Structure formats: C-alpha cells, structure tokens
Amino acid sequence: MTTTEVLNALTSKGIISNKQADTIHSFEADKAFSIHWELRSILYLGILLFTSGLGILIYENIDTIGHQAIIALIAILMVICFWYTYKHRVPFSLDEVHNPNKFVSYTLLIGCMLFLALEGYLQFQYTLFGTKYGAAVLLPTLLFFVTAYRFDHTGVLSMAITGLASWLGLTIAPLSVIAKSDFTDGRLVWSATLLGVLLVAFAWISNLKSWKAHFANTYLLLGGNLAFIATLAGAFTMEPLFVFFLFGITLAVFFILSARRVHSLLFLLMGIVYGYVHVTYLLAKLVGNELVFGLATVYFTFSSIGVILFLLNYKKFLGIKR
Amino acid sequence: MMKAYNNLWVQNKYIKQTAHEWFRKNLLTASQLEAVNANFTSEFYRPGIFVTIGLFCFGLLSCAFFGGFVSIFFIGEGSDATLSLLSLFCAACFTSALEVLIRERKLFHSGVDNALLYAALLSASTPVFLLFESAPAGVYCIVTLLFLIPSVLRYADLFVTTAAFFVLLILVGSTFIGFPLGKALLPFILMIVAAGIYYSVRKNNDIYYLKCQQIVEALSLAVFYVCGNYFVVREGNAMLNDLPVSAEISFSYLFYFLTAAIPAAYIYFGLKKHDRILFVTGLLGIVASVFTYRMYFFELPLSQELTIAGALLIVLAAALISYLKTPRHGISDQPGKRRRFANLEAILVAESLGDLPADPGVKFGGGNFGGGGAGEAY
Structure with missing residues (x-):
C-alpha cells in the first residue's frame, strides 16, 4: 500500500481535502531519511569496543606504562566526562528530564564506568580500601545513585542497583541472577x-x-x-x-x-x-x-x-x- | 478464502498507523486523526509484546502436552503408522483451534495463533519424515514447501516465511551440489536465486504480506552478500571438496571485489532510495567484510584491534552526528519513529557492564576496566 493509496482512502472518506493530500504527498516524497538510531548504535558499539580494548591494552602493558600514568589518564578522562555532563546539565526535577544535548547520557555512562575502573585499579594496586570490600562497593553505588537521580539516567540507575546487590554479595542482572x-x-x-x-x-x-x-x-x-x-x-x-x-x-x-x-x-x-x-x-x-x-x-x-x-x-x- | 486474517482490518490498521505518524508530524489535525480512527476500524486483538510472548510460550506448552495427552488414547507401541496418525490428528486439532481462535477471538499474530500454526506445521510434516526414510534431501524440501508456502500465503507468518525461504535455498543448493559444474558455480547460482527472490518480492504491494516481504528482502540481501563473501566461498569450497586446509580459490579477485563492493552498494542505494533494509544490511555486511579481511590479512593483538575499531567507530559516529545536525543530501539525524526498546538498553547495560566486584572473598581483579565482556578472560 503506497502513500497515494492511503491518501486516496482518506480523501474518499472526506477526512482530508485534496489540497492537504497534495501537501502530505509532497512532504512524504521530500522528507529526509533519518539514520538516527543507526548512528546511535554505532556510537554505543564504538564506546563498548573502545573501553574494552583500552582496558585490556592497559592491563597488558602495566609494567611499561607505569601505574601512576595509567591512574592519571583514567582520572583525567573520568573528570572530563563528568565535567562535560555537569556543564550541560539541566535543572533537577522529580519528573523525567530530557536533556537536549545529544552526548550527555553517553559521557555520564563512560564517566561512571571509568570511575569503576579507577577504583578497581587503586584497590588492586594500592589496596586503597584495605580489606573493607564493602566500602569499596558501596562508594560507586552511592555515586551512581546520586548521578542517576541528578542526571536522570536509567542505565546508571541499573548499575547502582547492581552495586547495591553486590554489596550484599548478590548479582542482580536478569540472566546472571x-x-x-x-x-x-x-x-x-x-x-x-x-x-x-x-x-x-x-x-x-x-x-x-x-x-x-x-x-x-x-x-x-x-x-x-x-x-x-x-x-x-x-x-x-x-x-x-x-x-x-x-x-x-x-x-x-x-x-x-x-x-x-x-x-x-x-x-x-x-x-x-x-x-x-x-x-x-x-x-x-x-x-x-x-x-x-x-x-x-x-x-x-x-x-x-x-x-x-x-x-x-x-x-x-x-x-x-x- | 486465501487470507486467514481479515484483510480489510489489516489495511485499516496500516492506514491508522500512517495517519498517526502524520499526526505526530502535524500534517493532520487531532480531529482528523479521530475521524480516521472512527472510519478505519480494526478489531484485532493485539495485546502487546510481553503478553504475546506469554501467550506464545504457554501456547507451545499446551500444544506439546496436548500431543502427550492425546497419545494416551492411541494404543499401539509407537509404530511409524500410529505415530503418523497421531501427528496428523494433532495437526487437524491445532489447525481447527487456530481457525476458530482467529475468527472468534480476532487474533492477529498474538502469540497463540503463532504457536498453534507452528505446532500444526510441525505435526503435519512429521509423517513425511517418518514415512519417506532416506529419501534425497530435495524430496523433503519439496514436501515441506508444500506445507510452508500455503501457510505463508494464508497466515503471513514471519517465522514460517523465513523457514520457507531457507528450505527453498536448501532445495536449490542440494539440487546443484550433485553436479560437478553446479558445485563450482554454487555461489553464483545462489546469488542469482537470491536476487530473483529479492526482485520478485519487491513487486508485492499487498499490505497483508508487508512484514513477510520485508523479512524476505533482508534475508535475500544477506544471502546475496554471504554467497559473494570471500571467507564463505573459500571455506565453503574447502568443506565441499573435503580439503584439509582451505586453499586459495579460483576467481579470488572477483570475490575480494564482491566482499567489498556489495555492502558499499547496499549502503549507497539504501541511502539514496531511503530503504532502511538495504542500509542496515549494508552496515552489517561491512562488519562481516571487516572480519573477512582481518581473517586473512591483518593480525594485531585483540586489545589493539578493539581499541582501534572502537575509536574509529566513535569518531565516525560523532562526526556524522555533528555533520547531520542539519539534514544534508536527503539524510537527517532526527529521531524518526518513537523508540520502542528504551528500557531494554538499561537492562543490557546492567547485563554487560554492571557486574561490580561481587564476592567480598575475592581480591579485586584487574578485569574490571569497565569492560563490556572483557571481564572474565583477563
């Protein structure tokens, strides 16, 4: 069924005028092809591959790079991500908030992941939290809850809930339960x-x-x-x-x-x-x-x-x- | 009566959907949309994806146990003849239940009808496999197609359409694989068949088969690409001729060219003709081509490959997003239709990234670099 046939059906019932049908027809003929979701999927995939690749790369080369350099790099990237998110924030509201900026939700997600990486690293290398593993899990959980509510991000919220469950020694993601x-x-x-x-x-x-x-x-x-x-x-x-x-x-x-x-x-x-x-x-x-x-x-x-x-x-x- | 579902309602449903899209773009007024909804009614029972899944699962469950239940009454120690009779009886039951439910409950791909259809087809074709033992593969294909194609025409079911498509390809493949020349030319024959299927379903303008048309388009494009893919042809060639190691194939340059050119052509024509199926198939084809190239010519450690590929994808996507801030060349970055799976993303994130170091007994591992899927192996 083509646009013309749908329009004919509408005009024959007298719902729209012929002039309006012509307008719609020319709109349909001229409208741009949106590749919005394809681009978003590519972006997501890229972030996933890049962070995994970088993680492995760093892990493999810890001896040559030096711990301080890596920690500094992760910290800088994380600060940039959070800073960008914070700079483009919209006022807090208890309702759903739509941020007009296209990148904020992604930078927030990367920032949170980098925070996990950084914390894990510090614990691994310098045993920052000693044997207080509970505190080590609770800290990102709290951060994620706060950022999820402040910047309205369901992805970060699910990471926070996951953290809360890990704190109790559970895994929560549907399949890994x-x-x-x-x-x-x-x-x-x-x-x-x-x-x-x-x-x-x-x-x-x-x-x-x-x-x-x-x-x-x-x-x-x-x-x-x-x-x-x-x-x-x-x-x-x-x-x-x-x-x-x-x-x-x-x-x-x-x-x-x-x-x-x-x-x-x-x-x-x-x-x-x-x-x-x-x-x-x-x-x-x-x-x-x-x-x-x-x-x-x-x-x-x-x-x-x-x-x-x-x-x-x-x-x-x-x-x-x- | 070729179509099981009410054809007028299918058309009305499509008209309403289109009108709703136009309303969202302010091409129709609210009162006009109301008039459309009042004039073009469709009374299908469409309960939404989750209830559909539930109906489907419980439908399959009840069909399976119905078979077991009925078999109690079929005395005889499971000879082929009694089994055939049993499955034919089940097929008849399932089909009549299907027809009655569609008519009385106004189902339209609502889960139960899908489950009943599959169960009916499965039990109807069981006797074929029981009675024709060790017949050539072609015979099975033809007999199955005799069930599948009428079902596609009557019920326009996506899964049955997919099954029919592949059975048809297997039929072609198994026919030509018998001849030496056919074996050598198999990729080209399958490509011709795929192209033929693509162009013949493109002619369809019946809204009843729209979804089936789309899936067959996507599948035939994919098959066309796969048959021209260097990796598939080389490994397939080795497999068919029982070579221990896959050797270089004849016409290798032709297949190099096809591996690169087909996805590029898909993407180009997809963008030009505003055909999303072509476009997305092309994107997936590019991924497959990159893997093919990597397989034979490119060896880097996994970590470096991931990093480079990820960085390239991010740069590419970000560049295109900012380039398309204003629509150019008839392509835009406006969110078109409403997103349907917004919640799914959150679940996926939790699934792949959210594994915080769980067990307090274990020392903090190094595998936690925010890695999607990188966690376990390292």
Missing part, C-alpha cells in the same frame, strides 16, 4: 528475597510519590527478578516451603495487579510465569512423586490453556477499559 548466584547458601536466599522485595516496594513508593516515577520500572524489573528467583530457589531447596511459596505468590499477584498501574505488561508476564512455576512446584510436591508423571500431561495441557484464556481476557480481569 541464575548463572552466578549461589542460592545454596540460605542466608543469601533470604537477603536476596528481602532486597528484591525492598526494591519492588521502593518502585511502588516512587510511583506513588512521583519520585522519578519512570525509574520505577527499572526497580521493578531488577528487584522483581531477584525476589522471584530467590523465592523459587528457597522453595526448591529450603524449608519451610510454604513461606517462600506465600512470598512468591504475593509478589506474583502484586506484579499482575501493578501491570495495570505502570502500563507495562512485562510485569504481568513476570507475575504469571513465576507464579505458574510456584504453583506447579507446590502441586507437584503435594501430589507426590508417584502420581506426578501420570498427571503431568493432563495438568500442563489444561493449566496452560487456562493461562492462555487468562491472558486473552486479562483486560476484563484487571478491569482495564481500553
């Missing part, structure tokens, strides 16, 4: 659950009080994943099963209900999938090993059809009008 966290340690399961719940609660408060309400999704996503996986790990490996089940199900219901409030169906999906796993596991436990295999096909066939029916009608169930 499963890959890297060792959930056989009971203490870790509990702290992961609590941190996850706290993050989710903070997301709720952010939304309620409009403290950077658009940050809520980042908190929900990272915190929710952590809490769900921790409760699942708890239910699978630890006693009492019911406590973790209740935690998980409450969270799942909260996520399903909050999908409506934050206008993101990702949370509906998370709630349903994690909730489904919880319920399935509990049922399998209750039924016992002998019967599980016999009933599995029937259970999965009908329960998944049930979930499909729920998803097809979720607007009705959740009372969403549109």
Whole structure:
C-alpha cells in the first residue's frame, strides 16, 4: 500500500481535502531519511569496543606504562566526562528530564564506568580500601545513585542497583541472577528475597510519590527478578516451603495487579510465569512423586490453556477499559 | 478464502498507523486523526509484546502436552503408522483451534495463533519424515514447501516465511551440489536465486504480506552478500571438496571485489532510495567484510584491534552526528519513529557492564576496566 493509496482512502472518506493530500504527498516524497538510531548504535558499539580494548591494552602493558600514568589518564578522562555532563546539565526535577544535548547520557555512562575502573585499579594496586570490600562497593553505588537521580539516567540507575546487590554479595542482572548466584547458601536466599522485595516496594513508593516515577520500572524489573528467583530457589531447596511459596505468590499477584498501574505488561508476564512455576512446584510436591508423571500431561495441557484464556481476557480481569 | 486474517482490518490498521505518524508530524489535525480512527476500524486483538510472548510460550506448552495427552488414547507401541496418525490428528486439532481462535477471538499474530500454526506445521510434516526414510534431501524440501508456502500465503507468518525461504535455498543448493559444474558455480547460482527472490518480492504491494516481504528482502540481501563473501566461498569450497586446509580459490579477485563492493552498494542505494533494509544490511555486511579481511590479512593483538575499531567507530559516529545536525543530501539525524526498546538498553547495560566486584572473598581483579565482556578472560 503506497502513500497515494492511503491518501486516496482518506480523501474518499472526506477526512482530508485534496489540497492537504497534495501537501502530505509532497512532504512524504521530500522528507529526509533519518539514520538516527543507526548512528546511535554505532556510537554505543564504538564506546563498548573502545573501553574494552583500552582496558585490556592497559592491563597488558602495566609494567611499561607505569601505574601512576595509567591512574592519571583514567582520572583525567573520568573528570572530563563528568565535567562535560555537569556543564550541560539541566535543572533537577522529580519528573523525567530530557536533556537536549545529544552526548550527555553517553559521557555520564563512560564517566561512571571509568570511575569503576579507577577504583578497581587503586584497590588492586594500592589496596586503597584495605580489606573493607564493602566500602569499596558501596562508594560507586552511592555515586551512581546520586548521578542517576541528578542526571536522570536509567542505565546508571541499573548499575547502582547492581552495586547495591553486590554489596550484599548478590548479582542482580536478569540472566546472571541464575548463572552466578549461589542460592545454596540460605542466608543469601533470604537477603536476596528481602532486597528484591525492598526494591519492588521502593518502585511502588516512587510511583506513588512521583519520585522519578519512570525509574520505577527499572526497580521493578531488577528487584522483581531477584525476589522471584530467590523465592523459587528457597522453595526448591529450603524449608519451610510454604513461606517462600506465600512470598512468591504475593509478589506474583502484586506484579499482575501493578501491570495495570505502570502500563507495562512485562510485569504481568513476570507475575504469571513465576507464579505458574510456584504453583506447579507446590502441586507437584503435594501430589507426590508417584502420581506426578501420570498427571503431568493432563495438568500442563489444561493449566496452560487456562493461562492462555487468562491472558486473552486479562483486560476484563484487571478491569482495564481500553 | 486465501487470507486467514481479515484483510480489510489489516489495511485499516496500516492506514491508522500512517495517519498517526502524520499526526505526530502535524500534517493532520487531532480531529482528523479521530475521524480516521472512527472510519478505519480494526478489531484485532493485539495485546502487546510481553503478553504475546506469554501467550506464545504457554501456547507451545499446551500444544506439546496436548500431543502427550492425546497419545494416551492411541494404543499401539509407537509404530511409524500410529505415530503418523497421531501427528496428523494433532495437526487437524491445532489447525481447527487456530481457525476458530482467529475468527472468534480476532487474533492477529498474538502469540497463540503463532504457536498453534507452528505446532500444526510441525505435526503435519512429521509423517513425511517418518514415512519417506532416506529419501534425497530435495524430496523433503519439496514436501515441506508444500506445507510452508500455503501457510505463508494464508497466515503471513514471519517465522514460517523465513523457514520457507531457507528450505527453498536448501532445495536449490542440494539440487546443484550433485553436479560437478553446479558445485563450482554454487555461489553464483545462489546469488542469482537470491536476487530473483529479492526482485520478485519487491513487486508485492499487498499490505497483508508487508512484514513477510520485508523479512524476505533482508534475508535475500544477506544471502546475496554471504554467497559473494570471500571467507564463505573459500571455506565453503574447502568443506565441499573435503580439503584439509582451505586453499586459495579460483576467481579470488572477483570475490575480494564482491566482499567489498556489495555492502558499499547496499549502503549507497539504501541511502539514496531511503530503504532502511538495504542500509542496515549494508552496515552489517561491512562488519562481516571487516572480519573477512582481518581473517586473512591483518593480525594485531585483540586489545589493539578493539581499541582501534572502537575509536574509529566513535569518531565516525560523532562526526556524522555533528555533520547531520542539519539534514544534508536527503539524510537527517532526527529521531524518526518513537523508540520502542528504551528500557531494554538499561537492562543490557546492567547485563554487560554492571557486574561490580561481587564476592567480598575475592581480591579485586584487574578485569574490571569497565569492560563490556572483557571481564572474565583477563
């Protein structure tokens, strides 16, 4: 269907005049081809390659370059990045802020990464923090939280949340939660659950009080994943099963209900999938090993059809009008 | 009734989208947009990407276990004939469920219908593989295409289209690979086929198949490039002739030229004709060409390569961004359509960069130089 055909459809219904159709047609014919996102992707890729390459390069040549020179270089680059970000700042607001400058979000991100590099370096070489590793992790976390809020950057915010979790000895990024966290340690399961719940609660408060309400999704996503996986790990490996089940199900219901409030169906999906796993596991436990295999096909066939029916009608169930 | 989904609604959906774009550019007034929305209705159930994913996963789950559930009632110890019968029965069930759901629930690529379609195709083609044992690959391809092509025409599904495209290529490839001359000319034959497919789908003006057209365009451009790529031809040649080491190929200069020229041509024509598919395929082609060049002619340590490549990309992108502050040559740097995956970026950042030194028991490693992906190995 070409532009002309769309315009014909509109004029035939009398929605636009022929003159307006001509204007739109010539606009479509003359409009420039935007390569905005392609250029941004190239820039991002370049930053990623450059910083990785530089990191390895420096690491390989530490002996010849000398530590002071490298530290000075990283520090200078970092200061330049933060200075540029600060110079082009826009006034702080609790709402979402759009910075007209195109480079600020990138310089902020590089600056934060360089800060990590610098700190890691100082600790590695001069054991700046001694054995107080907690302080070493907490410092960048605090910096990232402050800069994320001040300059309105969700990327830095997720780095900050990650830092907060590392401070508790956890990893939080969605995939590495499963890959890297060792959930056989009971203490870790509990702290992961609590941190996850706290993050989710903070997301709720952010939304309620409009403290950077658009940050809520980042908190929900990272915190929710952590809490769900921790409760699942708890239910699978630890006693009492019911406590973790209740935690998980409450969270799942909260996520399903909050999908409506934050206008993101990702949370509906998370709630349903994690909730489904919880319920399935509990049922399998209750039924016992002998019967599980016999009933599995029937259970999965009908329960998944049930979930499909729920998803097809979720607007009705959740009372969403549109 | 060739099209499963309501064709008028598909058209109306497209008209509404276009009108909305025009409204965002102030070419239409708000009241005109309202009139468009009122006049061109489409009642498809489109629940958004995440619910679609959920519907798709649970759809596949229920299809898989439905098969298991039904197999309880098929007595007989899994002979080929009973299995074939079982899968045909499942295919019939899935297809009727698909048709009913599309009609009653007004689905339109909403996850469940995709899952049902794939399950139906899979179970419909299972008997083919069970009954024709050790037939030549071409036979399987032709029979599968007999299922795939009607499904593409009826349901216009992207994944099925992709599958049909590759099965067609495998058919061509496996036919020509049997002859010595065909083996030698295989890259050229595949390039001709890809070009033929590209130009024939370009003729399509039916909005119903727009997405399928786009994906076939991208795939055939990619195949056209890959078949002219020096690395692919050289290594492929070695593989087909069972050479232990890949040797220099005949017409090597032609393939050097094609490796460099095809992406450049894609980018040039993409920019000139405002064709994003051409342009992006060209960009990806450049990356592949750089890798090809590096493979045979260029040896630097990884760290230096990364640094140089990264610096070049940053300089290039920054230079173009500032050059295009005002649109030139019909190219601009204005954010065109709204970004759809703004949140995704934050997740990716957390995934690749956000690994702070996690374990207090381990000494601070040197691998933390902000490296995306550089952390572990060093």
